[in-house]
Amino acid sequence: MDDLTLSARAAAHAEPLPKKERMKIQRGSMPEQDAMARARNFAEVNLGYTEQLAIMEADRCLQCPKPYCIDGCPVSVNIPNFIRLLGEGDVKGAADSLLGDNALPCVTGRVCPQETQCEQVCLRAKTGTPVAIGYLERFVADWAINNRDVFTAAKPAPSGKKVAIIGSGPAGLTAAGELTKHGHKVTIFEAFHAAGGVLIYGIPEFRLPKDIVQKEVDRLVADGVEIRPNSIIGKTYTLPELRAEFDAVFVAVGAGLPVFMNVPGENLKGVYSANEYLTRVNLMGAYNPDSNTPVLHGQRVAVVGGGNVAMDSVRTARRLGAAEAVCVYRRSRTELPARSEEVHHAEQEGVRFEFLTAPVEVLGDEKGWVTGLKCIRMELGEPDASGRRRPVEIPGSEFVFPCEMVVVAIGTRSNPLLTSTSPDLRINKWGYIEIDGNLETSMDGVFAGGDIVRGAATVILAMGDGKKAARNIDAYLRGDLPSPVEVPLEAPAAH
């Protein structure tokens, strides 16, 4: 066994390991905080690969001549290339390669659903476990963000063009990074007082530390991106006003309206939308007992939904002291849309799952506080429009889960603030912005991407849109945007 440090690897100039040797290496597990300890704190769960683990994992990559993993990645990261460089001990080269493809690798290395993307199509998954691409991405990205001074990228020549980006979430930040590389002057308009969008108000500290997001934002600001907080487009300015002032606009405002269950009792004290619950805890820092912003602490908390936001909410409730934190999901475990690692972590932390269960009413006392969630059991029937088997109520199976808090995490939809003040912007019947294959909207020079086009989706899909929009905006500004040929994104699934 050779010395598994980056410097030893770099010095050795060793021949690549033969495939047979590579196949023998087992996938390295991610070091993580003890489950019982972390169920009560907000520190990051995953601790990150050590140098040794990272090199061993890099050695597992077969360097396929036809790498499926790249196609599996919504932003087409050249995965084998950065892994090869890492394996050679050239972490700086690996970081250059990764950052060239992905503006926010610290984020995606932590929150991407790798198991349904790059790692799903990894050749090694066919005979065993895939290369831990996400963990390696995180390792390289974290190294880069902690060694910023070794990156001395030449500033591109200014193009003289100004681009406005509306929203500083994953789509907006990605587009900002890409457009800056082309020398365009980028201004991001953010409604909140801080940049990051869902990365700061939604995804909790224990999954994505806020100082990591801040460092990603700082990197963009250092590259010349201007961020204008407290700027609500549709209120402080309108889209037509921005269009008049900028050479192009990218709308990446996300799907900022919570969906409620529409059952009786939903206005009782103790019922939160996941947006409100997570914003209070994450953006406003209410996980800290000294915070100026309050949040309720339930001993028994029911979280409704089965996506990543539901996992974030239920695990947050555990950390805020809930003895019983229950995830109520109307389909079965197989259909859970959340990342598998989050579900696994939630279970380790003592979260209970009530599958095939749907809420029918929130119960309360005479003072207006939640006392329980009345539910009904479901069974799976025929497949519905989404291809998943439709949950059907089992008559007479109602029961009450006694609790003090209910968090509703069943999705979000489009917020009309921006679109209702942009008469020339075409939207579909769900209120999402219509785009062509170039991601351009019905307004000339106005592009859109992320959840405001797709409906609530993932960070990485939003980033993919940001990257593609930036490429097309650059072409538009140079006057050679081709006619749209591709089929637009399919309409979002109804909730």
Add this chain to the structure above:
Amino acid sequence: MHPIVARSQLSPNVTRLVVEAPRIAEIRQPGQFVIVRRGPGAERIPLTIADVDKSAGTISLVIQAIGASTSELTTLQVGDAITDVAGPLGRPTELLEAGHAVCVGGGVGTAVVYPIAQALARNGVKVTSVIGGRSKEWVIYEDELRAAGDVIVCTDDGSYGRHGFVTEALKDLCEAGGIDEVFAVGPVPMMRACSELTRPYGIKTTVSLNSIMIDGTGMCGGCRVAIDGKSQYACVDGPEFDGHKVDFRLLADRLTTYREFEQAALERWQASHAEAH
């Protein structure tokens, strides 16, 4: 940063801060509000825009010191600055073009009706303002409202103006007739009483709701209120609603969500503030 360029004490617990916010001063309309965050770590709180000076690029914020965050804001002096001011938020008031409007203001709510009364008067609407407070020193915006029309001042203890609640003066006006719309802004019981009072007269009554908010853009849903039995968001669908359709009981109830926390925070703040002085 938004520097404070003027400060005045309007009543024992109500302070006016004139704050630089040129864009908001330029475009705000009556009925709209801002969300203010004093500095890093501070709470986001909604505040009405009582007045603007477009040429100076300033807005007037009227703050009632009731909790830790509002108390902290009222300690700010000229030369200090507020880190974040976001807005203007909410739907503007739907203003009458003619006729007679009665603007009822209770306590700090008077600062909310003031820009409405001002705009109505500018439209040529006859404005009668009814404003109240516990005693003379609690009455605010009297002189400003006189510029918009008649003002009836009511005090609970009779120390100034008419003795009694604003609802009693409003009842007399309703009896006299000829009112096209009533705007009522103040504590929840007062808005409820005004709405109940006007209902039998069939007078359109608009109230401005101060539910708990974070973002002010419809994103969190925390400010939801029931209007005619349907959930609406005070931040984007309001803050003004038809008083005859508002579920005031629910509003009052939801406003108590953080009462224990607020009390503890206020005590902490008072203790630390006393130490600092």
